[in-house]
Amino acid sequence: MQLLASKFEMAKFSLQLPQILYSLFLAAIIIDVGGSFGLKYASFFIIVGYLLFSIAIQKKEIKIPFSFLILEGGLFFIAPLVFLTLAIAVFSVKPSAALMEITPFGIWLLYPLFLLIRPKEKIISLFTNALFFGAILIIIIFCTICVFHFFGQNEMIQKIYIFSYEHNLGYFGIKPFNETNSLFFPNVYPRWTLLLIPAAVLLMKDNGKKFIIVALATLLTTSTAAILFMICGIFWVCFNRIWAGKISKQYAIKFILVISIIFVFISVVYFLKYTYILEHIITKFEADSPSTSVKIGHIHSILNYILSDPVILLVGMGVGSTFWSIGTSSYVSNVEVSHFNLIRQFGLPYAMVFFLYVFVLFSRLYKLNDEIGRPLAIGLMTLFVAAGTNPLLLSPIFFLVMVISRAYITLIAREQRQSRIAHTKSIGGKHI
Numbered sequence: 267m268q269l270l271a272s273k274f275e276m277a278k279f280s281l282q283l284p285q286i287l288y289s290l291f292l293a294a295i296i297i298d299v300g301g302s303f304g305l306k307y308a309s310f311f312i313i314v315g316y317l318l319f320s321i322a323i324q325k326k327e328i329k330i331p332f333s334f335l336i337l338e339g340g341l342f343f344i345a346p347l348v349f350l351t352l353a354i355a356v357f358s359v360k361p362s363a364a365l366m367e368i369t370p371f372g373i374w375l376l377y378p379l380f381l382l383i384r385p386k387e388k389i390i391s392l393f394t395n396a397l398f399f400g401a402i403l404i405i406i407i408f409c410t411i412c413v414f415h416f417f418g419q420n421e422m423i424q425k426i427y428i429f430s431y432e433h434n435l436g437y438f439g440i441k442p443f444n445e446t447n448s449l450f451f452p453n454v455y456p457r458w459t460l461l462l463i464p465a466a467v468l469l470m471k472d473n474g475k476k477f478i479i480v481a482l483a484t485l486l487t488t489s490t491a492a493i494l495f496m497i498c499g500i501f502w503v504c505f506n507r508i509w510a511g512k513i514s515k516q517y518a519i520k521f522i523l524v525i526s527i528i529f530v531f532i533s534v535v536y537f538l539k540y541t542y543i544l545e546h547i548i549t550k551f552e553a554d555s556p557s558t559s560v561k562i563g564h565i566h567s568i569l570n571y572i573l574s575d576p577v578i579l580l581v582g583m584g585v586g587s588t589f590w591s592i593g594t595s596s597y598v599s600n601v602e603v604s605h606f607n608l609i610r611q612f613g614l615p616y617a618m619v620f621f622l623y624v625f626v627l628f629s630r631l632y633k634l635n636d637e638i639g640r641p642l643a644i645g646l647m648t649l650f651v652a653a654g655t656n657p658l659l660l661s662p663i664f665f666l667v668m669v670i671s672r673a674y675i676t677l678i679a680r681e682q683r684q685s686r687i688a689h690t691k692s693i694g695g696k697h698i
Contacts, residue, residue, distance in 0.1 A: 284382040285392065287313050291376070292396035295662065296403065299457045300434020306662075310372070317378050328378045331676060338374060338672065341623060346371045349585050349612055357584030363599070364586035367611065373665040380673030386681070389670055390468060390638055397465035398476045401483035404454050407438055408486050411452040415440075441488060455487050457663070460652050462492055464645025464667055467499040470520050471637050477520055481527055495652040500524050502644050561655070563593025564601045568610045582613040604659030624650050627671050634678060646671050 291309045298305035320326040346368040353359040383389050407426075414422045427439030434457065441453040462484045469477040484496050504521045571589060572579045583589060588597045589610065601607050609617040624646070631643035646667055653659040 281384065283316070284379050285388055287316055288376075288379060288383065288389070289392055289396070292392060295458055295666070296396060296400040296456075298433075299436070299662075302433035302435075310375075313379055314375055317375070320382075328381060329680075330378060330381070334377070334672075334676070337623075338377070341619060342371050342374045345616060346585075349582070349616070352581060353584035353586055357587055359584045359586045364584065367586040367600075367660065370661050370665050373662050373669055376666075376669050377673055380670065381676060386674060386677035387638065389673060389677075390642065391472075393670060394465050394468050394472065394476065397461055398469075398480060400456070400458065401462065401465075401480045404456065404459075404483040404486060405479070408452045408454045411439070411454070415450055415452075451488070452486075453488065455489055459484075459487050459489055459492050460495075460649060460656060460658060461663055461667070462487075463496045463499055463649050463652055464642070466496045467503055467641050467645040467648065468638070470500065470503050470641060474520065474523070478523060478527070481524055485527065491652045491655040495648040497524070497528070499644050499648040502648070503641055506640060506644075560593040561603050564591050564598070564603045565593075565606050567591040567593065568603070568606045572609060572614065578610070578613070580613045580615060582609070582611045582616075585611045587611060600657045602655060602657055604657055605654045607657070608659055624668065627668065627675070630675050631671055634675075636678070638674065639678070642671055642674060 287309070291306075291313060294305040294309040297303070301307055317328070321328060350364050350368050353364040354361050380389055411423055411426065414420065414426075423439055427437070430436055430438035436456040436459070437453055438455075439453050441451040462480055466477065466480045466484065469480055481496065484492050487493075500521065567589060568591075571583065586599065588599045590596070591598050591601065593601070605617070605621070608620065612620075628643045628647045628650075631639045631646065634640065634643075649664060649667055650659075653661075653664045658664055
């Protein structure tokens with residue numbers, strides 16, 4: 267009896283292990299997004315080791331669709347290796363710089379792990395839970411910086427800033443509004459901040475408290491892209507529900523909560539005479555703002571390169587390559603206008619296929635008739651557009667949501683196929 271119980275516990279742990287490894291990877295992304303502590307890479311290699319062990323030793327069959335091997339294998343494995351070779355051999359890009367640019371494609375190795383997670387909804391709930399704790403972390407750091415400033419410990423804030431900068435975690439410090447304004451406002455912007463966009467959209471159907479925390483944390487980052495596209499995603503989901511006649515009390519409440527949070531945030535900022543914060547966010551949309559001017563300069567420079575040379579138009583300048591940008595009047599590589607930078611590095615044909623792939627993913631998710639498919643599609647598309655304002659399109663941030671989307675489509679397709687087979691068998695049995 268004890269042996270039977272032990273086997274049952276082992277079997278249960280074996281089923282839960284993919285979820286545990288996925289959770290560890292998400293935690294590593296939140297804590298060590300820059301990889302300076304080695305947690306992100308360690309968790310990834312543990313997952314790869316587990317998959318290899320499962321296939322080679324345990325003889326566990328991971329049913330990867332043949333279409334995935336052809337499409338994603340070609341687009342996200344073979345093609346990047348070809349471009350890596352071109353960059354080093356033809357365009358004389360430093361191997362380290364070229365290799366660094368294609369490492370995010372390795373996130374696709376998470377796909378087989380996702381296929382082992384049951385139920386499929388766990389892939390989404392673990393993701394939103396991780397971002398919920400990430401949102402709490404943002405609020406804690408925000409409050410900590412406020413406390414240090416209140417007690418005159420600004421040197422501690424400087425140490426936090428240096429630590430976050432040196433370890434590629436993001437920007438944690440005081441918001442630099444302009445040279446003449448000495449207004450204090452904490453700036454807490456982790457490099458994974460844009461993941462709050464799909465998290466907020468997905469939490470519309472879920473726990474209200476988690477949704478509020480994620481929405482509040484997004485506002486506290488004062489990131490124009492994060493705030494704007496989170497609001498767009500939430501409005502999109504609500505409009506969809508109204509259009510389909512499926513608007514429910516929980517969606518209506520969350521919609522009102524978002525409006526209320528934004529109203530309270532603006533009111534507090536206004537009455538405390540922190541209007542510089544609102545001006546800082548709004549001016550990001552102006553064509554003559556420093557941020558917009560830099561982005562426009564990057565775009566003009568990239569267009570000049572790709573339109574003046576057919577080779578660059580077809581195969582790019584090489585992954586990891588630098589170029590002279592009038593936006594910053596310097597040589598740059600990984601710029602904020604990610605979509606244009608993808609064309610510059612990989613060429614127009616590959617970029618067009620990449621963009622088409624994202625749209626197909628979005629379309630297939632959007633057509634799913636369940637509570638997760640459409641919000642996930644909206645989260646993917648809003649993140650895709652938002653990534654164009656940050657150097658995050660070719661990054662673990664965007665690729666993670668893309669892999670989650672692809673795995674969810676695969677798993678729901680399998681469930682539907684199994685349901686049809688079971689239905690056919692049951693009809694056949696009745697005829698017999």
